[in-house]
Amino acid sequence: MKITAAVMREKGGKFSLEEIELDDPREDEVLVRLVATGICHTDTLPRDQVVPAPFPAVYGHEGAGIVEKVGAKVTKLKPGDHVVMSCHYCGACDTCKTGQPMYCRDFSKANFGFARMDGSPTMRKGDEVIHGGFFGQSSFATHALGNERSVVKVANDVPLELLGPLGCGVQTGAGAVINSLHPSAGDSIVIYGAGAVGLSAVLGAVVTGCATIISVDLNDQRLALAKELGATHTINPTRADPVETVRGLTGGLGAKFSLETSGNLKALRQAVDSVRILGECGMIGAPAFGSEIPLDTWGLLLGRKVRGICEGDAVPDLFIPSLVELYRQGRFPFDKLVTFYDFKQINEAIEDSEKGRSIKSVLRFS
Missing domain, CATH: 3.40.50.720 (NAD(P)-binding Rossmann-like Domain)
Known part of the structure; x- marks a missing residue:
């Protein structure tokens, strides 16, 4: 499908909003229409080559949105579910199996590999590969693909636009x-x-x-x-x-x-x-x-x-809903950290984050 994504094409560059193609979800993946995405310092690391990363690429790893489509083997989510997208992990190594997915043996590959775990791309623009799958999502875009393991269902009676940062920074x-x-x-x-x-x-x-x-x-x-x-x-x-x-x-x-x-x-x-x-x-x-x-x-x-x-040593499926419930009870007012920006203001939002003018910048998609 065609989506709009913020693409980074050079070291230290600016994001450009471009129309690109996103794969359909595979059997263990879900397609999420983004409502909002938080901006985290980690989103600047590949841009500045603090971590080795390819160009052109789409970043973003604090996505919140609504499931539009699920793969044939997805069981925990269905279209219409409100979700937060969190870190990716393999689900098969010893640390994942013992309830410590944030220390997955393949954490770097899963989150900084800029592709699916098997190396296949998720995004293209014509014949050009756009490197996606950042933290298993690349949610600086109107839509994102995520693996069922790392997409967390949340209650639908709390503001979804607030919840993206629970997937990384607030959770951490x-x-x-x-x-x-x-x-x-x-x-x-x-x-x-x-x-x-x-x-x-x-x-x-x-x-x-x-x-x-x-x-x-x-x-x-x-x-x-x-x-x-x-x-x-x-x-x-x-x-x-x-x-x-x-x-x-x-x-x-x-x-x-x-x-x-x-x-x-x-x-x-x-x-x-x-x-x-x-x-x-x-x-x-x-x-x-x-x-x-x-x-x-x-x-x-x-x-x-x-x-x-x-x-934060989190098991996202368990920890993120608990933070949502604490917020609902008024005991975890993380909304006081948030400043909202329109998606087209992404470069301004990141600059404000880097210069300390905002604490947690969040992009909203209309």
């Missing part, structure tokens, strides 16, 4: 707290970075009952929003040393948990140094490949843990 931040660190009521946590992922982590900390929730960022407006969302304290590193301030706020011990969401190596070291004996630091932010930081090995010998976290 909230899940890192709820699923990965799983603090107990009354615990302390410091979250480095107050972007969409970091603020989603603040919401996750509120849901889990943390008593001390500290948000660290350079942007005072974002820190103000963190307070509005439930942070008990905020720190701007240009005015106070984060590690010393965290210790002062926690009786000199350090926080029970810390989370680094920005990809900044200095912030990562501070996040590690902010936790107490037997504390745990989670790392979400993605610095450049091959980056390293020095660590205090004696500090680690005192029971401190440092662990990487991918996509």
